[in-house]
Amino acid sequence: MRPVPLAVGRSVPRRDAAAKVTGAALYTDDLVVPGAWHGVTVRSAEPRARLIAIERDPAFDWSQVVFLTAADIPGENVVALLTDDQPVLVADEIRHVSEPVALIAAPDIETARAARDATRLRTEPLPPVLDPLASERTIARYEIVRGDVDTALAAADLVIEGTYRVGHQEQLYIEPQAMIAVPRPEGGVTIHGSLQCPYYVHTALGRALGLDPARIVVIQEETGGGFGGKEEFPSGLAIHASMLALRIGRPVRMVYDRHEDIVATTKRHPAVVTHRTGVMRDGRLVAQDIDVVMDAGAYTTLSPVVLSRGALHAGGPYLCADVRIRARAMATNMPPNGAFRGFGAPQTEFAAEMQVNRIAEALGISPAALRRRWAYRAGDATPTGQVLKSSVAAVEVLDRAVEASGFEQARAARSDHRGVATFAGHEGAVAPDGVAVVGGGPRFARGIGLALGWHGAGFTGSGEAYLASIAGVDLTAAGSIRVLTDSTEIGQGSRTVLAQLAADALGVPVDDVEVAPIDTSVVPNSGPTVASRTTMIVGALVMRAAERLRAEVEARTGRPFADSYAADVRAHGPARVDERFAGFPGIEWDAERYRGDAYPCFSWASAVAEVDVDLDTGEVAVRSVVQAVDAGRIVNPVLAAGQVEGGTLQAVGYATIEEMKVADGRFLNDRLATYVIPTALDAPRIDALFVEAPFLDVPHGAKGLGELPMDIPAAAVVTAIHDATGAWIHDLPATPERVLAAILAAEEAGA
Amino acid sequence: MTTGMEPIRFTVNGRPAAVAVPGGRRLLDVLRIDLGLTGSKEGCGEGECGACSVLLDGVVVNSCLVPVCQAAGHEVRTVEGLAADGRLHPLQAALLETGGVQCGICTPGMLMAGVAFLDAGAAGSTPANVTPMDAAIREAISGNLCRCTGYARIVEAIRLAAEGRVGAIAAPGSNGAMAAAPADGMSAPVAPLHATDVPGAERDPGRAISGDPGADSPRTLAEAYALLAEGGRRPLAGGTDALVQQAAGVARASRFLDLSALAELRGIRLDGDALILGASTTYAELRRSPLVAEHAAVLAELAAVVGAAQIQVRGTLGGNIATASPAGDSLPVLLALDAEIVAGSPRGERTIPAAAFFPAYRRTALAADELVLRIRVPVVPHRTVAFRKVGTRRAQAISVVVIAVAWHWDDGHWRDVRIALGSVAPTPIRARATEAILEGSAPTAEAAALAATTLAAEIAPIDDVRATAEHRRAVAGRILHRIIRDAAGW
Numbered sequence A: 001m002r003p004v005p006l007a008v009g010r011s012v013p014r015r016d017a018a019a020k021v022t023g024a025a026l027y028t029d030d031l032v033v034p035g036a037w038h039g040v041t042v043r044s045a046e047p048r049a050r051l052i053a054i055e056r057d058p059a060f061d062w063s064q065v066v067f068l069t070a071a072d073i074p075g076e077n078v079v080a081l082l083t084d085d086q087p088v089l090v091a092d093e094i095r096h097v098s099e100p101v102a103l104i105a106a107p108d109i110e111t112a113r114a115a116r117d118a119t120r121l122r123t124e125p126l127p128p129v130l131d132p133l134a135s136e137r138t139i140a141r142y143e144i145v146r147g148d149v150d151t152a153l154a155a156a157d158l159v160i161e162g163t164y165r166v167g168h169q170e171q172l173y174i175e176p177q178a179m180i181a182v183p184r185p186e187g188g189v190t191i192h193g194s195l196q197c198p199y200y201v202h203t204a205l206g207r208a209l210g211l212d213p214a215r216i217v218v219i220q221e222e223t224g225g226g227f228g229g230k231e232e233f234p235s236g237l238a239i240h241a242s243m244l245a246l247r248i249g250r251p252v253r254m255v256y257d258r259h260e261d262i263v264a265t266t267k268r269h270p271a272v273v274t275h276r277t278g279v280m281r282d283g284r285l286v287a288q289d290i291d292v293v294m295d296a297g298a299y300t301t302l303s304p305v306v307l308s309r310g311a312l313h314a315g316g317p318y319l320c321a322d323v324r325i326r327a328r329a330m331a332t333n334m335p336p337n338g339a340f341r342g343f344g345a346p347q348t349e350f351a352a353e354m355q356v357n358r359i360a361e362a363l364g365i366s367p368a369a370l371r372r373r374w375a376y377r378a379g380d381a382t383p384t385g386q387v388l389k390s391s392v393a394a395v396e397v398l399d400r401a402v403e404a405s406g407f408e409q410a411r412a413a414r415s416d417h418r419g420v421a422t423f424a425g426h427e428g429a430v431a432p433d434g435v436a437v438v439g440g441g442p443r444f445a446r447g448i449g450l451a452l453g454w455h456g457a458g459f460t461g462s463g464e465a466y467l468a469s470i471a472g473v474d475l476t477a478a479g480s481i482r483v484l485t486d487s488t489e490i491g492q493g494s495r496t497v498l499a500q501l502a503a504d505a506l507g508v509p510v511d512d513v514e515v516a517p518i519d520t521s522v523v524p525n526s527g528p529t530v531a532s533r534t535t536m537i538v539g540a541l542v543m544r545a546a547e548r549l550r551a552e553v554e555a556r557t558g559r560p561f562a563d564s565y566a567a568d569v570r571a572h573g574p575a576r577v578d579e580r581f582a583g584f585p586g587i588e589w590d591a592e593r594y595r596g597d598a599y600p601c602f603s604w605a606s607a608v609a610e611v612d613v614d615l616d617t618g619e620v621a622v623r624s625v626v627q628a629v630d631a632g633r634i635v636n637p638v639l640a641a642g643q644v645e646g647g648t649l650q651a652v653g654y655a656t657i658e659e660m661k662v663a664d665g666r667f668l669n670d671r672l673a674t675y676v677i678p679t680a681l682d683a684p685r686i687d688a689l690f691v692e693a694p695f696l697d698v699p700h701g702a703k704g705l706g707e708l709p710m711d712i713p714a715a716a717v718v719t720a721i722h723d724a725t726g727a728w729i730h731d732l733p734a735t736p737e738r739v740l741a742a743i744l745a746a747e748e749a750g751a
Numbered sequence B: 001m002t003t004g005m006e007p008i009r010f011t012v013n014g015r016p017a018a019v020a021v022p023g024g025r026r027l028l029d030v031l032r033i034d035l036g037l038t039g040s041k042e043g044c045g046e047g048e049c050g051a052c053s054v055l056l057d058g059v060v061v062n063s064c065l066v067p068v069c070q071a072a073g074h075e076v077r078t079v080e081g082l083a084a085d086g087r088l089h090p091l092q093a094a095l096l097e098t099g100g101v102q103c104g105i106c107t108p109g110m111l112m113a114g115v116a117f118l119d120a121g122a123a124g125s126t127p128a129n130v131t132p133m134d135a136a137i138r139e140a141i142s143g144n145l146c147r148c149t150g151y152a153r154i155v156e157a158i159r160l161a162a163e164g165r166v167g168a169i170a171a172p173g174s175n176g177a178m179a180a181a182p183a184d185g186m187s188a189p190v191a192p193l194h195a196t197d198v199p200g201a202e203r204d205p206g207r208a209i210s211g212d213p214g215a216d217s218p219r220t221l222a223e224a225y226a227l228l229a230e231g232g233r234r235p236l237a238g239g240t241d242a243l244v245q246q247a248a249g250v251a252r253a254s255r256f257l258d259l260s261a262l263a264e265l266r267g268i269r270l271d272g273d274a275l276i277l278g279a280s281t282t283y284a285e286l287r288r289s290p291l292v293a294e295h296a297a298v299l300a301e302l303a304a305v306v307g308a309a310q311i312q313v314r315g316t317l318g319g320n321i322a323t324a325s326p327a328g329d330s331l332p333v334l335l336a337l338d339a340e341i342v343a344g345s346p347r348g349e350r351t352i353p354a355a356a357f358f359p360a361y362r363r364t365a366l367a368a369d370e371l372v373l374r375i376r377v378p379v380v381p382h383r384t385v386a387f388r389k390v391g392t393r394r395a396q397a398i399s400v401v402v403i404a405v406a407w408h409w410d411d412g413h414w415r416d417v418r419i420a421l422g423s424v425a426p427t428p429i430r431a432r433a434t435e436a437i438l439e440g441s442a443p444t445a446e447a448a449a450l451a452a453t454t455l456a457a458e459i460a461p462i463d464d465v466r467a468t469a470e471h472r473r474a475v476a477g478r479i480l481h482r483i484i485r486d487a488a489g490w
């Protein structure tokens, strides 16, 4: 028999692609469910109020619908997650706009909507808290201290301060939230949905429905994007659909339209990050004092974990002896924020990288040279005292991005006419009401910006040990090989990558490996599909399970697995091996003191962005982004590049046009016409480059990749805007409005 | 004339289909629910995402904005119809090859936009033989949002297909084919594409939408007037405003008066010293009309920055005018060109200057029984017209400021100056004070600066979700300054 070529490292075609290009792939709303009723949600209109009564218009014929309130919840009124503070339906106090208060189902969608329109909430308004800085309720708080930052700041030649504000960002998966609940004959419920974490949904259903977990089945249908937006949110929706379905005894379909999806689902946490950085004139970094405040919104959701990751990444990938990072997530009466690709790191790394670029300017040192000097090397310790033992490629990715983008040459070519100088010599004209109007310089200015970042792979601290994920590989009675995990395919390619890893461990062609459908009655709990953990953690478990299965079969047959497994199934019947996560050697975390090994390893990235700024309007065209990434061994180059390209564009949108406008606790731009994301014409050329520094404690050497590309391009873009215009912008997004205001200020200063 | 429930017949992927549904039902719902073709997806229902894109007579449209009455007698092509003879369409194969598919929800729509682009290029029907360059491809798919890929691999796939560099790939099981049409031409309920855990699955009647508006599609203007006079009907041309408002519940019509079959509202012609544009002229038609290119090229320029492909092929000048949005991009151009709007009713026709057509926020000079018939644009030799749209992004953007400036050169001076703007006041406006400054003046730096500051003070923008008033004032002044400066060449 010919040797089987290794699958890992090859761009094995994506498994789900053929069905997706023919239209055969079935997403939740594509399922035909005869007899299903339609569910809709009655939502609050105020950020905070006491719910006095739910009034139903007597003119409406209520006999045609089913109407449920908090009193109808069979189990506990909680959407179970980290804490139990979020109700399934408001029972007493409304805590944010668009909070679910009641559920309605009808045989057709029109009737359900008409019933919703005939429902009024009688409330008594309460004073809302809308500013996290004014909030007195802390959802989570961390302090990470190393050395003595106050003394170090006092001794520094220069202390540079900066405050950076970032707003909400909407995940904007193109498939809105969708869930179908089907009552099971024996009294339970089956969920078909668009979701990332089947066992989150499973657990939450058990609590709220008061059902034996054995009677709950969660099936993930093809999912049209998640990015974190289908991590925790679907749990509540699945409960809603199930409550209605169990009450009626029929399937219930709940599919949000885009408007409801934007107003009611979680967003990336807004944050205010303040830095005080001590440096010496020769460029040494001596102190980092960082304060992070995140707006959690009305309920805890995942905010403590998001904040934790934000805090742990807040200093950037730089060695500093004296560091203090204080972080808190505050409760407000905004809709709760939640998971979104990057999970707290994009907010704090934006601030960290802006700060480094401003320091480089203040010191007159190239931002690349300064980073090369500060960046972590193997053996360095992070602020939590984690010694970075191996797989530390900060300098390598930096050099790769700087070189491939021609960063230094571009800077040198522009150094003579960069910044405010662009406007020198032109009289600014001011309109009668004081609006500065005219610059008089050239229309476009080009600039380039650099950033460096890191991303801890997998769950923070003891998270993975606590989860104790299980993944399996089995030989079915029919003689096929199946990978068993609950890791969901949400576009990132997990179905393909897990098959590649199993194939190599078994020594079989990748096409011989099936990946079991995501159905909690079939697959074990391998943890949520989040935190860039699927390839690194679950993939390693799959490989270990596969290796054990292979050894088992080979011991029985005395021949290579590939040649003998079919015969083995015939002779001995099906076989299954499960592998449970058992920790990484030498990784220890003290969650009380926030000390120790925060992550088993880190991935690294460096981004260079080039922009053209329209000086008349403040519009920014991002021309190119070069992003060099170390995510360890690359399992599938095309899929990996796709992750970098897509993540980079989300970061470009975050940097430039994606602004969620808020007033009185309400999202104002609640349509795709007003919450704009980049089109193909807004997208820059994106070059994804890989540096491979394998992580040696997993058999495949792969680290986390999915979130990393989102972490730092925003800082590169905003610094490029500065390079072009001389104007520093501290807030995200750098909308034309903010850019033009900064240009006008620079013009006035230069005039 | 069709009554609401006579079957509406058209072809889908080459096979006859007939559906007895209200004519105002969205083509997307007919495909997905009535015909069981769920390949076309819904990401917004408002024309913004392109996930629902299908081909209507070979042209890419958002099926969420097409009332099914407008598909009657036409040919619809969906993603399910791309693979043929057991082989994937070259663009499907190319997407597999480049890795342009991730979550896949945008893929069907992307494919249809890409196929429209490829077919247009092959047929040479697009202006100047579109070269499948990056920019042209990106423009062609700029009405299709993808949140996963960053677009690069999709663009690459379209390029490969355009250059004929894709290997043949066999189609996986032909799951998407429609059920055979029975002899009477009525489509039988399609067998479910996916058996759920409910045994004996069949079509899902609960998804049929009861509240869809009906539609009448008159063949003659007289018929249209008669129906309009009866009341209870809302005119509909391309539907790109009307169906969005329907979805958002802002202006719900119980019945549409579909104007698309009225020949009187179509066509572009030259009549003496005026260019006559039928009310149903689409942006795509403006972009490719040689008459427009010769006599009012700015109309083609503006049409190119309206929405994206799917909006340009459906949206009409008449619809833009009748909607009378302060952000309607054609309106400042019509104002600057001294255009006139010809309205008609059973009482006859009347001609209204564009400058008098928009009395108040989203109001027009039309009477309830009147239709916009055509637009008259005077052809003025040697007129220079500059146009600029500043939007929220580079395609599919609502305007933050639109400006159109027209003038004559007279020995180094500007004459007959017209400056019109959108999105800076409750209606599209002429900036008369600023015009007065430039009228008869040479475009000097001083004049430009004064004009810019005057304009910033003269307009009356508001803060809204796109921009603040202050930003709009500054932008309006600065782009006018730039237009003057570029024209003067200093």
Ligand SMILES: Cc1cc2nc3c(=O)[nH]c(=O)nc-3n(C[C@H](O)[C@H](O)[C@H](O)COP(=O)(O)OP(=O)(O)OC[C@H]3O[C@@H](n4cnc5c(N)ncnc54)[C@H](O)[C@@H]3O)c2cc1C
Binding pocket: B046, B047, B048, B234, B235, B236, B237, B238, B239, B240, B241, B242, B243, B244, B259, B265, B279, B280, B305, B306, B307, B308, B311, B314, B315, B316, B317, B318, B319, B320, B321, B322, B323, B327, B328, B329, B330, B370, B371, B372, B373, B396, B397, B398, B399
């Ligand atoms: C995604 C998207 C992007 C868009 N981008 C832009 C843009 O960039 N710039 C822009 O200006 N607009 C834009 N629009 C709005 C819209 O496309 C335009 O206003 C378009 O010109 C409307 O034409 P229509 O034929 O589709 O109008 P319809 O929707 O058919 O009709 C609009 C209104 O006009 C009335 N009407 C139509 N024809 C007549 C007639 N002959 N006589 C009397 N009344 C009539 C209808 O009753 C209705 O009230 C966009 C819309 C969408 C959905």
Ligand code: FES
Binding pocket: B041, B042, B043, B044, B045, B046, B047, B048, B049, B050, B051, B052, B053, B062, B063, B064, B065
């Ligand atoms: S569903 Fe988004 S454009 Fe039609």
Ligand code: FES
Binding pocket: A174, A224, A225, A491, B100, B101, B102, B103, B104, B105, B106, B107, B145, B146, B147, B148, B149
């Ligand atoms: S592949 Fe997911 S939206 Fe395009």
